[in-house]
Amino acid sequence: MIKVKVLVGAIAMAGAALLSQGAFAADISNPDTPLDLSSGADFGGHFITGGHKDDTFADKYTFTLTGASTISADVYSHSGNARNGLDISGLALYNAGGLLLGGNQLSTGETDQWQLDSAVLGAGSYYVLISGHAMSNSSGVYSSGVTVTAVPEPETYAMLLGGLGLIGAMVSRRQRKQA
Template sequence: MKRIQTVMAALMLTGAAGLPLAHAADISQGVHTLDLSAGAAVLMHEFGAGNAGNTFSDRYNFTVDGGAALGALVGSLDQASLGLGGAGFDSFKLYNSAGLSLDGARQSAPGAAAEVWTLSARHLVPDSYYLLVSGTVRNAAAGNYVGSVAISAVPEPASYGMLLGGAGIVGWLARRRKA
């Protein structure tokens, strides 16, 4: 009798080990390379219907050739009653080529119907960077997230020096003419 119980227990454990585990699927996009030559680019990921609970971690590569300031945002609208699927974001980060990161900031309450995250960096040096958008699809309706990233040149310190020098010369010339 003891032997039958042992064999049955072994068979049940073997059967349980063979069952598929239920977990969220990874629906991440491939790596995207952004063209910021015009100063801005769009981030976007569309989810098909039936992806509720699935996760994503999307990477957007770009390079900065000179000193630059960066502003980025990402958002999603979750309205299942209207047939709109949305994303709940776990993180929005900027990484450089050395792996150092800067975290984005959530601008909406966690779990809000419209979720928005922003990120800004004032002094990016010439390097390769990437934005990483991670989260979970909230409901089974088809939906997406969208965002944008913009960079602008940061004036060199010499530019400010030339500006002050020019203002000083104009002031000196104005005073000289008065005299």
């Protein structure tokens, strides 16, 4: 009788251990997503259905800059109340060397909002990482936008100043001829 109890106990423990594997948070990240910033902006997002509370995500949005530029990125998630939907926990900019800049959290709770504004970035490959977790077993969604603004090269400013100087010289010469 004791052997049967030990056997039943061992089976119960093995079953509990096997079933408990489903209780761990899953990684529900989107695959790496390339952004097309040729028009100056692109948008992304993540819609989660049938997830589980505490499932985590770290969505990577990759892009390449061909010249000096600044970027601005925003992430927005609205859940209706602070217990459902998604909790956005991070927004950051990376390159091959690692973290360049972290985003600023503007609001949290029913509405999560993050913003990131960069200094001048050189040509190269970058990615924006949006991280967070599911607050409940219900669905959740976030939307994001990335905007790129080209920064003129120093040579462009030199040509602008040179052109203004030539225009000034022409105006001055014309005024001397009329006098």
